[in-house]
Structures are given as C-alpha cells and as structure tokens.
Amino acid sequence: MSILTSAVSAAEGSESPSVLAVPLDEFIIAVLAFFIVFGLLAKFALPGIKKTLAERTDAIEGGIERAAKAEAEAQSLAEQYREQISGAHDEAAAIRAKAEDDARSIVAEARQQAEVERSTIAARGEAQLDAERSQTLSALRQDVGGMAVDLAGRIVGESLSDDARSQAVVDRFIADLEAAPAEERN
Amino acid sequence: MTALPSSAWGCNISDGCEIPAPKSDIFFEYETLFEIWFFKFDKPMLLILIAVVLVAGFFIFAFRKPTIVPRGTQNLAELAYNFIRDMVQENIGKAGERFIPFLFSLFFFVWVMNFMGIFPLTMLPPTAYFAVPVALALIVYLTWVPLGMIRQGPWGFFKNIMFPPGLPKPLYILLTPIELISNLLVRPFTHSVRLFANMFAGHLLLVTFSALAWFLATASLWILTSALSFTVVTALTGLELLIQALQAYIFTLLTAVYISDALSGEH
Numbered sequence: 001m002s003i004l005t006s007a008v009s010a011a012e013g014s015e016s017p018s019v020l021a022v023p024l025d026e027f028i029i030a031v032l033a034f035f036i037v038f039g040l041l042a043k044f045a046l047p048g049i050k051k052t053l054a055e056r057t058d059a060i061e062g063g064i065e066r067a068a069k070a071e072a073e074a075q076s077l078a079e080q081y082r083e084q085i086s087g088a089h090d091e092a093a094a095i096r097a098k099a100e101d102d103a104r105s106i107v108a109e110a111r112q113q114a115e116v117e118r119s120t121i122a123a124r125g126e127a128q129l130d131a132e133r134s135q136t137l138s139a140l141r142q143d144v145g146g147m148a149v150d151l152a153g154r155i156v157g158e159s160l161s162d163d164a165r166s167q168a169v170v171d172r173f174i175a176d177l178e179a180a181p182a183e184e185r186n
Numbered sequence: 187m188t189a190l191p192s193s194a195w196g197c198n199i200s201d202g203c204e205i206p207a208p209k210s211d212i213f214f215e216y217e218t219l220f221e222i223w224f225f226k227f228d229k230p231m232l233l234i235l236i237a238v239v240l241v242a243g244f245f246i247f248a249f250r251k252p253t254i255v256p257r258g259t260q261n262l263a264e265l266a267y268n269f270i271r272d273m274v275q276e277n278i279g280k281a282g283e284r285f286i287p288f289l290f291s292l293f294f295f296v297w298v299m300n301f302m303g304i305f306p307l308t309m310l311p312p313t314a315y316f317a318v319p320v321a322l323a324l325i326v327y328l329t330w331v332p333l334g335m336i337r338q339g340p341w342g343f344f345k346n347i348m349f350p351p352g353l354p355k356p357l358y359i360l361l362t363p364i365e366l367i368s369n370l371l372v373r374p375f376t377h378s379v380r381l382f383a384n385m386f387a388g389h390l391l392l393v394t395f396s397a398l399a400w401f402l403a404t405a406s407l408w409i410l411t412s413a414l415s416f417t418v419v420t421a422l423t424g425l426e427l428l429i430q431a432l433q434a435y436i437f438t439l440l441t442a443v444y445i446s447d448a449l450s451g452e453h
Contacts, residue, residue: 019210019386022317025225030312030321033238037295040242042287045249049260049267050286052252059254 145170197397200404206397208390213314233312237298245294266294270438277442281449285442288329292322293438296381300430303389304423311430314385316378319437323378326441331370334448343448377440384433388426395419 017023149166197203216229225231248263256264270290274282296313303311312318334343347369348362395418402412 017214019213020316022320026231026315026317027321029225029231029234030318031325033234034291034295034322034325036238037241038288038291041245041291045242045245046267046287046290048252049249049264052254053264053267056254 141170141174144174148173197401198404199401199408200406203401206401208393208397210386210390212390212393213386229310230312230315230318233302233308233310234299234318236308237295237302237312241291241294241298266290273439274442277439278446278449282442282445285445289438289442292326292441293434296322296437297431297434300385300434301427303385303392303430304426309392311385311389313381313433314389316382316386319378319381322381322437323374326377326444327374330441330444330448333445337449373444377437381433381437384429388422388429391422392419392426395422 145166148170197206199205213230218226218228219232220227244259245263245266248259252260267286267290270293271286274286274289278285299312299318301311302308303314331343334346337343338346344366348366349358350361350365353361395415399412399415399419402408402415404412
C-alpha cells in the first residue's frame with residue numbers, strides 16, 4: 001500500500017503536462033505531415049492506379065464484349081452453314097425426285113413409242129397381208145376362173161367366152177368354196 | 187529511445203524497487219533530439235515524420251508503374267485502394283470519388299501511426315498525443331463545414347443541421363440546440379478524442395503490464411505473476427492490433443459520413 005501511494009505522490013510531484021495539451025509544434029508537424037502524405041499520394045500514387053483500374057475495367061468489359069460478338073458471329077455462321085446444308089439436302093432431294101420423274105417419264109415415253117411403233121408395224125403388216133391376200137385372191141380367182149372355164153369349155157364344148165357370165169359363175173363358185181370349209185369346220 | 191519509461195526500466199522487485207505504476211508522464215519523458223526554430227523534435231515527432239515516409243513511400247513505390255495485370259506490391263496496394271474506394275462508394279456514393287485520395291491518406295497515415303504502438307522498434311503511437319488527432323480532426327472539420335456551406339448554401343447548411351425534417355414542430359425547441367451543439371461543436375471533439383483515448387489507453391496498458399512483467403521476474407514464486415503479466419501483454423498486443431486498425435477505420439469512416447452529410451444535407 002505504501003508503495004502505491006508513494007508512486008502516486010511521486011507522479012504528482014513531477015510536473016508532467018496535461019495529456020489534453022496541444023503543443024503548437026506537434027500540432028503543426030501533424031498538419032504538415034498529413035498534407036505531405038495527402039499531396040504526395042494524390043499527385044504521384046493514386047491518379048495512376050485510378051487510371052489503371054479504369055483501363056482494367058475497360059479491358060475486361062471490352063473482352064467480354066468481344067467474346068460475345070465472336071460468339072454471335074460464330075452462331076450466325078453456324079446457322080448459315082446449317083441453312084446451306086439443309087438447302088443442299090433439299091436440293092439433292094429435289095434432284096433425286098426430278099431424276100426419278102425423268103426416268104419414269106422416259107420409260108413411259110419409250111413404252112408409248114414402242115407401243116405406237118408396234119401397232120404401226122402390226123397395222124402395216126396387216127395391211128400388207130390384206131393387200132397380198134386380196135392380190136393373191138384376185139390373181140387366184142382369175143387363174144382358177146380361167147382354168148375352170150377352159151376346162152369346162154373343153155368338157156362342155158361350148159365356148160364360154162362370154163366374160164361377164166363366166167365371171168359371175170367363177171365368183172359364185174369361189175364364194176361356195178370359201179363358205180364350204182367354214183361350214184365343214186363348224 | 188526505449189519502449190519502457192526510464193522509471194520502470196530495470197526496476198525489479200528483488201532490488202527493493204517500488205512497484206512501477208506508469209502514469210501519463212510516460213508520454214512526456216522523451217528528450218528533445220534536435221530543435222529547429224521552436225520545433226522540438228522528440229520521439230513522437232520523429233515517428234510522425236517516419237509515418238509520412240512509410241505511407242507515401244510505399245504507395246508511390248507500389249503504384250509507380252501500375253499495370254493492368256497487377257504484379258507484386260501493386261496487388262497489396264490495390265487491396266488498400268479498393269478498401270477505401272468501397273467505403274467511399276457505400277457512404278458517399280458516386281460524388282465521393284474525388285474524396286478518395288483524402289480518405290485514403292487519412293486512413294493509412296492514421297493506421298501506420300497507430301501501428302507504431304506495437305511495432306517492436308517504435309512501441310509508441312504518435313496518435314496517443316492529443317495534438318495529432320486534433321490536427322487531423324480539425325483538417326476534417328475544415329473540409330466538411332465549408333463543403334456543406336458551398337453545396338447547400340450557408341443558410342441551407344445550418345437549416346439542415348438545426349431542423350432535421352419529419353418531426354413535430356414543438357420538438358425542435360428541444361432538438362435544435364442539441365443538433366447544433368452536437369454537430370458543430372461536439373463532433374470534432376469526439377472525432378479526435380475517440381482516436382486519442384483509444385491509443386493513449388492502449389499504450390498505457392501495454393506499458394503497465396510490460397513493466398509489471400519485468401518487475402515481477404525474479405527467482406521466486408513471483409515469476410508466476412510475471413508470466414501472467416507477460417501473457418496479458420501478449421494478448422493486449424493482439425487486441426491493440428485490432429483496435430489500431432479499427433480506430434483508423436472509424437476515424438476515416440466518420441470523415442466519410444461527415445462529407446456525405448455536407449454533400450447531401452441529410453442525416
């Protein structure tokens with residue numbers, strides 16, 4: 001206890017200034033010191049970093065913007081390619097369909113042409129056949145008629161030179177001949 | 187230049203020395219090292235100047251050639267810059283941008299001076315000398331008061347301080363004098379005393395327990411109390427580290443709030 005009280009009295013004895021005293025020299029040094037720090041930092045340190053940070057923001061935002069632009073470009077290009085590919089697919093399909101149509105029409109045309117040709121040939125053959133037959137018939141009729149008349153003349157002894165009559169006889173005979181096999185077949 | 191006051195230095199219980207109970211006089215026993223005109227340069231004065239060199243030197247070095255992709259010290263210094271910038275943006279907004287250098291200087295100047303209270307080679311915070319917080323608080327006061335008068339007009343400035351809006355009229359009889367006194371007179375005082383008292387008390391505590399730890403360090407059972415004192419000093423040093431940063435932050439934050447009030451005229 002005595003130790004403490006003596007310490008207190010010792011402290012009271014020494015005349016130290018009040019802790020709330022503001023010595024002018026200290027005050028002035030503190031003010032000057034702050035303004036030196038403020039001045040130096042405001043002039044030499046902080047404008048540079050402020051500018052750099054702004055540039056960094058720009059760079060990052062610019063980078064993002066550029067990336068977005070590139071992505072959009074790539075997407076539109078891809079879209080374009082996709083369109084082109086689907087266009088090509090459509091075109092190929094159209095070409096294939098057209099080729100099939102063409103093939104079909106070519107075949108049909110060929111068939112039709114062949115048909116026409118066949119019928120033409122058939123018609124021509126028939127006509128030729130008819131002509132030949134009628135030619136043959138008339139020739140035959142003449143020959144057979146002549147021979148029959150000759151023969152009959154010789155047998156009967158009378159001249160059957162009357163052509164008109166003999167012709168009618170021959171015709172009737174031949175018509176009988178033509179009818180006879182048909183009846184027999186029936 | 188020693189950390190402990192001369193009265194406590196070497197004072198040990200085994201010498202029959204009285205118990206060292208440091209008082210405020212420990213702040214005033216540093217001898218004048220040199221004198222220019224009426225400026226007496228002692229330890230705290232020199233520490234102020236060293237703080238100037240450290241703060242200005244570090245940031246000028248770190249930001250000497252700032253690059254878009256930060257390297258080395260620029261990273262660290264950018265953390266500091268962003269810390270202040272965020273504080274300004276939160277408390278003042280966009281208009282606060284031109285006050286960043288002011289608040290930046292204030293925070294780091296105060297913090298470095300505070301930190302000298304536990305830095306082994308200095309062990310004395312210049313901010314524990316009332317003249318330093320007073321000087322800074324006065325600079326802040328002479329910044330926001332004229333700023334408010336310019337921004338709101340002299341009458342508008344006082345009107346906004348004296349008549350906070352949205353209150354029933356009779357209340358102003360009571361409130362107006364209180365607001366006027368608290369904002370214009372008490373504000374700079376509390377602003378400076380808060381910083382000073384924290385640093386002053388912190389330093390006194392550290393010295394007290396340091397002296398006690400030394401005083402009780404004898405080859406007897408007293409060594410246990412000495413160890414306890416040493417533990418307390420260690421813990422207090424950690425606490426001081428926190429308080430130093432916190433007080434520097436509060437000092438700067440209040441400055442930002444005062445500037446914000448002056449710019450907008452709101453509370």
